[in-house]
Amino acid sequence: MKYRTDIDGLRALAVVAVILFHLGFLPNGYLGVDVFFVISGYLITSIVYGRSEKGKFSIIDFYERRIRRIIPLLLVVSTIAFLLGLVYMLPDDLENLCQSVVASNVSANNILMYLTSADYWAVKNDYKPLMHTWSLGIEEQFYLVYPFLFYVLSGPRLKYIKHVLIALTAVSLIAFLLQDSVAATFYFIQYRFFELAIGGLGAILFSKVVIERYQQGRMLLYGLLAALALILFLPIVPTNELRVLLTTMITVGILIVGKQYFEGDRLYAALMANPVAAFIGSISFSLYMWHQLIFAFARYAFLEEITPGWAVALTGLTLVMSVITYYGIENPFRDRKVMSTRTVLLFTGGLFLLSTGSAFYVYTIGGIVKDYPQLALYRDQLPDQRNFLSGSDNIHISYNENVWDLDRDFTAGTDRIKTLVVGNSFGRDATNLMLESSMSDSLEVRYAEWKELRERPEMKARLLAADRIILAAQTYIDRDYLTSLEEAHDITIDRDKVWMLGTKDFGYSNGIHYNRTDGGTDFQNYRTAMKGDVLSINEQLREEWGDRYIDLIALLANDEGRILVFTPDGKFISQDTVHLTRSGARYLAQRLEDRFAEIFRG
Known part of the structure; x- marks a missing residue:
């Protein structure tokens, strides 16, 4: 040819x-x-x-x-x-x-x-x-x-x-x-x-x-x-x-x-x-x-x-x-x-x-080929199991996925404040915030998915038993969601026990921050731009929920809308720019101490 x-x-x-x-x-x-x-x-x-x-x-x-x-x-x-x-x-x-x-x-x-x-x-x-x-x-x-x-x-x-x-x-x-x-x-x-x-x-x-x-x-x-x-x-x-x-x-x-x-x-x-x-x-x-x-x-x-x-x-x-x-x-x-x-x-x-x-x-060891102090991951602390199918035991998502163990009913007769967290993976982050807070010993935290809370009959008892209900948003959620829960289970939910914990975002990629920073970086002022419409979603949620809104972005972002990437000691707040690391959850929980005291002791 x-x-x-x-x-x-x-x-x-x-x-x-x-x-x-x-x-x-x-x-x-x-x-x-x-x-x-x-x-x-x-x-x-x-x-x-x-x-x-x-x-x-x-x-x-x-x-x-x-x-x-x-x-x-x-x-x-x-x-x-x-x-x-x-x-x-x-x-x-x-x-x-x-x-x-x-x-x-x-x-x-x-x-x-x-x-x-x-x-x-x-x-x-x-x-x-x-x-x-x-x-x-x-x-x-x-x-x-x-x-x-x-x-x-x-x-x-x-x-x-x-x-x-x-x-x-x-x-x-x-x-x-x-x-x-x-x-x-x-x-x-x-x-x-x-x-x-x-x-x-x-x-x-x-x-x-x-x-x-x-x-x-x-x-x-x-x-x-x-x-x-x-x-x-x-x-x-x-x-x-x-x-x-x-x-x-x-x-x-x-x-x-x-x-x-x-x-x-x-x-x-x-x-x-x-x-x-x-x-x-x-x-x-x-x-x-x-x-x-x-x-x-x-x-x-x-x-x-x-x-x-x-x-x-x-x-x-x-x-x-x-x-x-x-x-x-x-x-x-x-x-x-x-x-x-x-x-x-x-x-x-x-x-x-x-x-x-x-x-x-390298895939089977979760990509941990050296020490990564910014993520608190160290070669000598690698788990014995190998990663094959990126399941819930994957080292990079296990902190978030472990919250699934809390998808169960409250314990009868406990004196702890029964706290039901609702959401998706953002809800599991919210649960970790409760568990990492100084109030964790006084809380009994349970977790439920958005959709399942409405569809599973046993969730009715969980909703009625809860002293506090924390909704965790990734996108815009209005108050009609509570009405849909009430209609699904034929109950009335006390609005005074419900709060909305806001969305969050930490930019497009942690890679550039990893390669750009070192031990001498001013981590308390190192920031990045957030993705897409996160700020507008956060504003909509704040307007919808008013004083019932827990604004995470307000804690972490400056007036230009740029958000913190690291904790003060140089640990990534988010592992994947979306979900929290353990270090990030502990840092945020500390920043939320007064708000949590108002919610759980008020």
């Missing part, structure tokens, strides 16, 4: 869009991945179908080419991410990175992202160096199925391949349109199959089509290019589903029509095959693999915000690293004259075992 220089230009457009998206400058730039999917399906099918027509298709050869093309660079990047994580990351974040290293290496990071970061657009994903390898998981899972279709339908049965692909594409597209979960349609191969397969169908069905009206074909091609640029760079399409569908169809249209014009049309060649576009397109895989790693570690360890100046600098570093790996890894490993199959397998197999095994081990 003749080399399509214009496809390098299409790759360049796609990878630039993705890079701008991850810098935070192009909201629709993520659609560049959809462009890559269609290109991949088109090129792979062109090769496989052509070989199958000649009776020369080999599954072994197919997988060797895929291994040479993808795996060496993937393993190098995931290994470097792991090594940087050992230096710069706090243990919980390192543990999460180790999960991503293992998942990326086994072509399953799309599944991990669905389980742990379902919202692809969430800010926390900006701090994940390997979050972008979800797309490689999609492609590699596609490759596990796709070649066997051609193997089964080889020889005289090859004429049925287009019918099978049309049927599978239709099933995938219908599933995509009917699935309500945005996360599922984003991360799972069954909802992405149609994008790659449509590229493949374009290669098969239109391989010999000739556009007889040359000028009209040119206009169509330019129109498709303009439409793709508009979708990528302007917010003109209202929904993600429509954006994906239009991007897919326009991209395959460009691939089909552009085949006739990439050599003879000067304007098209100038746009899509100029030296700059061709070079960026040729190194697009390296650019894609490096950019998120560099941006994520920059955000995590050095930069509170990627300004335009820093964006240029980081993109320049991405370009340098991409050139190095393009010439030092991609090209040598793809060339059978340079790298024998044995050498490729030894390198990839060895690095796979080393990086996957090391990352898995």
Whole structure:
């Protein structure tokens, strides 16, 4: 198959869009991945179908080419991410990175992202160096199925391949349109199959089509290019589903029509095959693999915000690293004259075992590879058990999760003040505040989830027995919640025994604070900005609950809305910028002593 220089230009457009998206400058730039999917399906099918027509298709050869093309660079990047994580990351974040290293290496990071970061657009994903390898998981899972279709339908049965692909594409597209979960349609191969397969169908069905009206074909091609640029760079399409569908169809249209014009049309060649576009397109895989790693570690360890100046600098570093790996890894490993199959397998197999095994081990110890005094975590105090599935015994969430033991009825006949805390994980934080306070010996604290308090019949007795009820807010909760409890259990709740403990937030990532501070830092004045609409939620709660509101942010934030990160002795108040550490709970409980005395002794 003749080399399509214009496809390098299409790759360049796609990878630039993705890079701008991850810098935070192009909201629709993520659609560049959809462009890559269609290109991949088109090129792979062109090769496989052509070989199958000649009776020369080999599954072994197919997988060797895929291994040479993808795996060496993937393993190098995931290994470097792991090594940087050992230096710069706090243990919980390192543990999460180790999960991503293992998942990326086994072509399953799309599944991990669905389980742990379902919202692809969430800010926390900006701090994940390997979050972008979800797309490689999609492609590699596609490759596990796709070649066997051609193997089964080889020889005289090859004429049925287009019918099978049309049927599978239709099933995938219908599933995509009917699935309500945005996360599922984003991360799972069954909802992405149609994008790659449509590229493949374009290669098969239109391989010999000739556009007889040359000028009209040119206009169509330019129109498709303009439409793709508009979708990528302007917010003109209202929904993600429509954006994906239009991007897919326009991209395959460009691939089909552009085949006739990439050599003879000067304007098209100038746009899509100029030296700059061709070079960026040729190194697009390296650019894609490096950019998120560099941006994520920059955000995590050095930069509170990627300004335009820093964006240029980081993109320049991405370009340098991409050139190095393009010439030092991609090209040598793809060339059978340079790298024998044995050498490729030894390198990839060895690095796979080393990086996957090391990352898995660090994951099992919760990422605690050294002492972290800021979190009161020390190597010689590691628990004996190993972390495998991040359950409630995970060392980083166990302090919060242990509160589940208090989801039980009050003790009959006790003289302690019966205190029922209601909430979610924020409620469990509130419970720990009570337990860490100087009044804990005079309290009998019990815990209940928001929803379960209304739905479980036995909660009625708990509500009636409670001397104090503490509601713990993460988002806005109005007083109608109490009315819903009364209606659910046919009771009347004494409003004088109910308080609302407010929301809290400690910024976007602890990583930058960990890497920026040392023992000489003025921890009593070291602050960070809070996320999103936390301040407005806090204000709404304060207005709704009045003197029944316990305002945590007022205790910790200054007039500019910047909140404390550390206790006075340099311990993180929050382990994950949302939930409290034991040190943070003790510090806050101390700051709340007078308020607690008013609530429990008043």
